[in-house]
Amino acid sequence: MEYENGVRELEAESFKDQVKEFLKASAEMGVELVKGCRDIVKQSLGNENSYVVRKFGGHWNRLSRRLSFLNEFLPEDRDPTHAWSVVLFVSVLAFTALNNTEYATPTPLLKEVYIHPPNASRILLPDGRYLAYQEQGVLAERARYSMMAPHSFLSSRLSGIPGVKASLLEEFGIRLVTYDLPGFGESDPHPNRNLESSALDMLYLANALGVNGKFWVVGHSGGSMHAWAALRYIPDRLAGAAMFAPVVNPYDPSMTKQERYGMWEKWTFRRKLMYFLARRFPRFLSYLYRKSFLSGKHGQIDKWLSLSLGKRDKALIAEPIFVEFWQRDVEESIRQGDAKPFVEEAVMQVSDWGFSLGELKMQKKHRGSGILHWLKSKYSQEEEELMGFLGPIHIWQGMDDRVVPPSMTDFVHRILPGATIHKLPYEGHFTYFYFCDKCHRQIFNTLFETPQGPLVSIEEVDQTPIEGGVEDAEEVTLGDSATKSDLTFIV
DSSP states (O other), rough: HHHHHHHHHHHHHHHHHHHHHHHHHHHHHHHHHHHHHHHHHHHHOOOOSSHHHHHHHHHHHHHHTTTTGGGGSOOOTTTTHHHHHHHHHHHHHHHHHHHHHHHOOOOOOOBOOOOOOOOOOOEEESSEEEEEEEEEESSSGGOOOEEEEEEEETTTTTTSTTTTTTHHHHTTTEEEEEEEEETTTTTTOOOOOHHHHHHHHHHHHHHHHTOOOOOEEEEEGGHHHHEEEEEEOOOGEEEEEEEOOOOTTTTTTOHHHHHHHHHHHHHHHHHHHHHHHHHOOOHHHHHHHHTTTTTSHHHHHHHHHHHOOOOHHHHHTTTTHHHHHHHOOOHHHHOOOSSSHHHHHHHHSSSSSSSSSSGGGOOOOOSSSSSHHHHHHHHHHSSOOOOOSSOOEEEEETTTOOSSHHOOOOHHHOOOOEEEEEETTOSSTTTTTTTTTHHHHHHHHHHOSSSSHHHHHHHOSSSOOSSSSSSTTOEEEEEOOGGGGGOOOOO
């Protein structure tokens, strides 16, 4: 037994010796390799005929002569070349250590995304999908005005009009309905989603909830893309549109060079890149989304969406009330954990919408060409039929908005001169629409004039209080939000 133990100890020692010898040999080979590289460098740089010496030798000699006075600070027994190389090396290490200490400081832990238990009301669509929705304001039978609000990118049915008070909705008799777009929140995804199907989803939801008359559509930022679709595909069901910083296709061929430049110059490089990827390489978006808002951690809205914000927008998104709202809205938006609906949303904005904004302009319907059509129009007693959207379109645009620049709304106004533009000096992308009681009251006063409260009994109500079409509308400029309650809209 002792013999066997001794053999094992010898074998263990011999193995350790082999490892030590191997490491020593490797170290010696490494040293020789470094010496060889050093000799090669010396021969290459020390040779007067080398390219490096011929190219930079003269400059180096002149610089050395000018800095030679620094050698007086070195010990007499030290070679200046060797000493200054050591000083340079130590300096680099010191700066590296200082930089690393900045990153070594503890950073606040990111809050994890919490997926809440499902609690949305849902309707069954004709194609078998479920659509989740939320209602605010007065009951259906008491609603004087009904409003449908599709949400923007990375949002959900919980957004609606952020911070709007129930008492204000009651005062104007408003029923506000918000819903999750397909694949967002608790709504089922759509296999072939486009803007026409989006408008039809809105129509089916209105019918299912008993909105028998016309209703208003509300769109903020990316949500306005679906509001435009409703104006195009279901105009007969709409009483009007209220849009806030509405987006358009940044590649719209109807834009002039000046309009396109006015939009693109306001955006960050990353945002421009995201538009490019959505248009050319949409598959890359899925990877980027999973690294940001689908990572399971909360983050800042401007970082995730590559937004360039003004001072007032930055101040707003830092307020606790906004942070709490934003995080809860994001949690609901990404509930299903699938990047596909977000990619679809991004691709739809930069692709062919299936219609142009010019088609929404109120105009006489073309009866056809030829002598018969001319004679019929000349002697017929029938009134000329109009086409396009005949109701009012109100657009609120912050003049300090860097997400949807004012030039985008200028483009819309050129295409749709009948739309009423409300320009908001000093306002950004979020400041007028989010958590602003005075703003919300001003918006409803503009759309519905004097508040009349909810209906006492069921009756037919004309949801368009403004006489005439949108062709007589004028452009309106508003002052600062601090004086919003003292201003009067001109329609």
